Amino acid sequence: MLQHFDPNKDYGTPASLSEKLVTLEIDGVEISVPEGTSVMRAAALADINIPKLCATDNLESFGSCRICAVQIEGRRGTPASCTTPAEAGMKVTTQNEKLAKLRRNIMELYISDHPLDCLTCPANGDCELQDMAGAVGLREVRYGFDGENHLDAPKDTSNPYFTFDASKCIVCSRCVRACSEVQGTFALTIDGRGFDSKVAAGQNEDFLDSECVSCGACVQACPTATLMENSVIEMGQPEHSVVTTCAYCGVGCSFKAEMKGDQVVRMVPYKGGEANHGHSCVKGRFAFGYATHKDRIRAPMIRDSIDQPWKEVSWEEAIGFAARRLKEIQAEHGRESIGGITSSRCTNEETYLVQKLIRAGFGNNNTDTCARVCHSPTGYGLKQTLGESAGTQTFDSVMQSDCVLVIGANPTDAHPVFGSLMRRRLREGASLIVADPRHIDLLDTPHLNDSMHLPLRPGTNVALVNALAHVVVTEGLEDKEFIASRCEGDAYSKWRDFISDERHSPEHMEAVTGVAAADIRQAARTYATAGNAAIYYGLGVTEHSQGSTMVMGIANLALATGNIGREGVGVNPLRGQNNVQGSCDMGSFPHELPGYQHVADPVARGRFEAVWGVEIDHEPGLRIPNMFDAAIAGQFRAMYVQGEDIAQSDPNTQHVEQALRALDCLIVQDIFLNETAKFAHVLLPGSTFLEKNGTFTNAERRINRVRKVMPPIAGKEDWEVTVELSNALGYPMNYSHPSEIMDEIASLTPSFKNVSYEKLEQEGSLQWPCNDEHPVGSPIMHVENFPIGDGKAHFAITEFVATTERSSRRYPLLLTTGRILSQYNVGAQTRRTDNQAWHDEDILEVHPHDAEERGIKDGDWLGISSRAGHTVLRALVSERMQPGVVYTTFHHPHSGANVITTDNSDWATNCPEYKVTAVQVEKVTQPSEWQKNFHDNHERQQSFLKEAAAAAAEAQ
Template structure:
C-alpha cells in the first residue's frame, strides 16, 4: 500500500475495485463499512459480484470479469472531458501525459459501457465522484492482479491516481490489500526469483557483489523461475528437485493436472509444513515445522508494518523452526549457517535490506514500524511518495483494453471466477481444522445466479459437475443473487473439489500471475 490502513479515514471517496474486502480483509472491511455508515464516506465498488460491501456502497459498478482497464480508461475519459483532473500536479509531478491522453480519448462512456456492462451514466457518476473528491483512495486486491493483464490493470489504477493527484497524502493512494499475513514480508525478504532482500536485483553486479561479500560465496546473476514456470520446468525435466516450505501448491496453483504431472516427475521433493498437506503426498521427505504460534520472528503486513511474532507455546513432538531446519540442511551441504535465535537473523537481514535497516526488535516491541525505515532514529514511513513521487516523476502509461485470454463459447458458456470466502483461508490447511469455520462453510460450493440455475434445472444444494477445457470437479450449487447471469464463483479452499483443476496457466507477461479470475466453464448435472 502507498498509504496506511488508518489514514483511509481521511478519504472522501474510496474506489474498491477487485477486492471483496469484508470477506478477505474483514477487519479493514469493517472499517470501510463504518466509514460509509457513520462518516458518510462515499464508497464505489467495482466488482463482478454484488459483494457484501455493496450494501454500504454509494455506487456499485457490476463490471464484467477482466474489463477493468476499459472501466478505468472510461472514468479517466470523463474526468478529462469535464476538467476534473489536477493540472498542477500533472505538470509538476508526472510525465507521459500527452501520449496517455490520446489513448484515453477513445474510451468514451458509451464505448466502455459496451465492454464492461456498466451503464455509461454510472461510469460518469463514478468518474465525477472520484474526480471531484479532495482526497480519494483506491483499494484493490487479486480481482485486479489475477489476470493476464494484471500488471496493466495496476498501471491503469496508477494513471487514475496520478490524473487527480491522489497520491502522497493521507486518504489517497494506490492500495493493494495483500492477501496473506506475510506475503509482503516474503517479497521483502527476496522470496522472489529476480530480487534479493529489499527488491535489490540479482542481475545487478554491484548488488550481487554486496551479497557475495555478506554470505561469503559466489552467487548466480541469472534470474530464476517463478512458481508456475517451475512447474513447466519440472515437466520438461529442466528442474529435478523442489524444496517447498509452508506452501501447498497442489491446491493453490493453476491448472493442477499439469502440476500433478510435474510433481510426479520430480526426482526429489522435500516439503516442510505443519500438516501433511496434499502436496506432501508427492514428497520424498516431509519435515515437521513449528506454526506461527510457536515461533519468534516478524511478519510484515499490507501497510508495510513490521510486527513482532512471539512464541506462545511449544511446537508438538519434534517440530522445529523453519530456519533451524534450513540451517541444518545447509550445514550438511557444506555451508555453515547457524543462528542463536530469530533476532540474530533479523540483525543480519536488516544490514542487507535498506528498507529494514532502522528496525530492531527493541523498537517494535509494542507497535510495529512501517518501512522504509533507513536508520534507527527514523520513525518509519506511513505514506509513500510524500512531496515527490519516489521514481522522480509519476509515469503515465497509455494502456489499451484487451479481452481476457479465455472466452466463453457455445460449449463453455459460463465465466468462473475464484477466490476465498470469509470463513476459510487459502488451501484450508488451517481453517478446516477449526470448528466455527467449518460450522458455517463445511463443504465446497459453486455460487450461481438463480435464473441460470432455473434454466439448467438446478435447485439450491444440487450436485453439479463443473468442467473447463482442462479439468472437472463436482460440488454443490449455491444459488446466490449476488452473481450476475453467466458468471459463477468458487473458492480454492477445498481439497475434495480443487477448483484449480479448472483454471488455466496463462500468465501475465510481467508479473507471471495466472488468470484465476476468468475461466470458461460449463456446468452440468453429474
C-alpha cells in the same frame, strides 16, 4: 513498547483527536486533556478510576448504567462522567458519601437480578460487575431474590466458540454497540422494553443462525460472563499473556495470546495493535485450534518414492537425506536443476533464509513465492509507476477518505478487520464505489450513504479503469498542479494522448465491460472530485491476464487526480495472506534480492556477495509455472517447499500434479500433510506462528513481531530447519535467534536499514521504509517524491487486451473464484477448526437465470467443465452474480476448484488468471474422475502416514 497510552487499561471512553487542550481539576488533581475528552477518560488519564459498567474505551459513551456519576462544582445533580465532556476550569469530585450511596444503590439493583454464583462462574477473576460491586462496597441486597427475575433465562450455545448466558446479562448494551460501532454488522439489538429488555441476535435467532459474523467484539465488550469464550468456560482464566501477530490475512492484527502454561486459552485482540486497534475476526480471534490438532506432523519423515509408506526418522537423518539427494541431483543434472518456494505464511526471517539458501547454497536464483499466484502484478505495476512495490497508506488512512473505490476485493470477508474500519468510515458519510462482477457485502453496509456498484464482466478491468481515466482527462478533472510537480512530463503526455482517444470512452467500453457509460462517468466524477479518494484492490485486480496492466491503470488514475502522498488517498493492495508483503520484500522472487534489488545490479549483488561469502548468479531464476514446465520437461528435478501448498492453490491442478510427480526429490516443510506433501519424498514438520519468533509485514508495510508462546511441536522453529539444511548442504549458516537474521536483512536492505528487534520492542511496529531518512518508519508513502527515476511518478500506457479465455458455445459461462470469511486460503488451518460450522464445502453460486435454463436447484450436484478439467460441486442459486457468471471458493481440496482453472496468466508476471475461466455447468449424479482419484490418493497417502506412525511406535 513505546505507547502513548496503556493498551491494557480501559479509559472508559474513546480518545479525542482534538489538538486543543482544556485544563480541569478532578479530585484536586489538575489535568490537561484534548477538548472533547470525557470527564471519565480525563480522570482515568490522571489515574483516578471512576466506577463504570456500560462504558469501555472502544465504544462511544452511552450513559445508561449511571454508576459513573460524579459531582461538578456549579452544576446540579450527578452527571454521568462518561457522557460529560471535560471543560476548562471544571472542578470534578469523583468520590464522596453521596456518590458512594448512589453507586451502591445502583449496584444493588443490578445484583438483585444476577446469579450469585461467582465462585463457579467462568468470569470469576475477570468480571467487571464483580469488580464494581467490590469498588462501591456493596454489602447487601435489600430487595431479595424472590421477585420476578431473569435468573432462569436460557443459554445460547449455538456458536462453537462462545456461549451466551442471558441469565447473567445486565443489559448494558456494550455487546450491541460493539457489534454496531466496532464490527459494523448490527446483528445484535436490545429487544423489548423496561424489565423485558434483552439482548437479541438477528430476529430473535440463535447466534449461529443470525447475521453474527463471530468476530468476538461482543464477547470482548461484555463486562460479565454473559458472552464468554467456551475455551475459558472449559479451561478457566489465563495466567499470563504474550502480544503477537495473527497468522491469517494481510491485515496483521495484534493479539494477546492469553495462556495457561504453554496452552492458549484465548486470543484477545490487542488494543495497542496499530493495524487492528483491538478488533478481530472469527479466524484470528477463535480459529487457533489447528496448532494443536491431531493432524500435526510431529516427526520428520522420508521415503524414496511417493508410492511408498513414510518412514519416521530423526531430524539429523531427514536433513541428511534431503541434502544428499539435492547434491546428487545437482551433480547429475546441473546447478540449475533444483530450486525452492518460500511462503507468505512464514515469517520474514524464514523467507529470507530460504531464498538465501537457494541463491547461496543451491547456487542459483530458482526461488519463487506464493505471491506469484496472488500479488506479483502489484509488485510489477506499482514499481513501474510509483517506484515501490507496496501500498501507499496505513489502514487508518481510510478514516480521512471522502470516496472509497473498491476494485476486485471483498474486505468484509477477506480482510474483515479492515472491512469493519472501512464500514465505519462509510457510515460517517464517505462515498463508496465497488467495481466487481459480484455483489459484495460491503454494498450492504448498514447506514451506507452514497454508493455505486459497477458490475463489470470478468476480464474487463482494464477497459473499466481506462474508461474512468478517460472521463477524468476529457472532462478536465485532472489535478494539473500535482501532475506538473510530481509526475514525469513525457510519460504523462503520451499517456494523456493515449487515454484521451475515443476508443477508451465509457460509451465505447460499455459493450465490453457491461457497465452503463453513465455509471462509469458518474463514478469517475465522484472519485475525481471527492477531495480525498482512495483505491483498495484485491485479487480481482491481479489474478487476470492483464493483472499488471490493471495495477498500472489504478496508479494512473490515482496520479491523474492527485490522490497520492497524503492521508485519506492512495493505492492500497489488500494482501491476501499474512506475510505476502514480507515474502516479496525478502527477495523471494527469482529476479530480485531482498528489498527489490535486481540480481543483475552489480552494486546490490556485490553487497550480498560480500556478506554471504559466495558469488550470486546475475541471471533471474525460474518462476513457479516455469518450474512446473521445466519439471515436466525433465530439466528441473528437485524442490524445497516451505509452508506452501502449490498442489491445491495453483491453477490447472493436473498440470501441477504432473510436474510434482516428475520430480526426483520434493522436500516439503509444513505443519500438516498438505496436498503438495502427498508428492513429497521428505516431510519436515513445520511450526505455527505460536511456536516461533519472527516478524510479519502486513498490507500497510507494517513490520510486527511474532512471539513464541509455546514450544514447537516437533522441536524446531522453521528457520532452524532451513539453517540445518543449509549447513548439511555445505553452505554454513549460523544464527542463534531470528533477531540476528533481521540484523542481516537490515544491513543489506536499504528500506529496512533501521529495523531491529530492539526498535520493534520500543515502537511496537515499524512501517518500511525505515532508514536514516525515516528513522521510525513511513506510514504514508510518496509524500514528497517517488523512488523512481528523478523522483517523479511514471504514467504507464495501459492498452486493454481481452483475455483469450472467453465464453463459447461449449463453455458458455464464466467462472470466477474468491474467498469466504470463515475459511482461509487452502483451508489447511481453518478446516481443522470449528470454522467448519460456517463453510464445510465449496459451493458453486449460479444466477437464477442460468439455474432455470439448466433446471438447477439449491443443493444439486453440478458438473463444472472447462478446457482444463472437470469437477463437481453443489449448487447455490444466488443473485450475487450477473447472468452468465458463476462463482466458487477453493478452501477444500476435494472440491478441485483449480482442476478447472487454466494456465492462462498475467503477461508480465505469470500470475494465474483465476478470475476468468470459461465453463459449462450441468447437473450430475456422481463425483468427477479427478475427485475419485483424489479420494483414492488421499486415502493411500493417509495410510502411509499411519503406517509410519505405527512403525515408529513399535520401534520404541
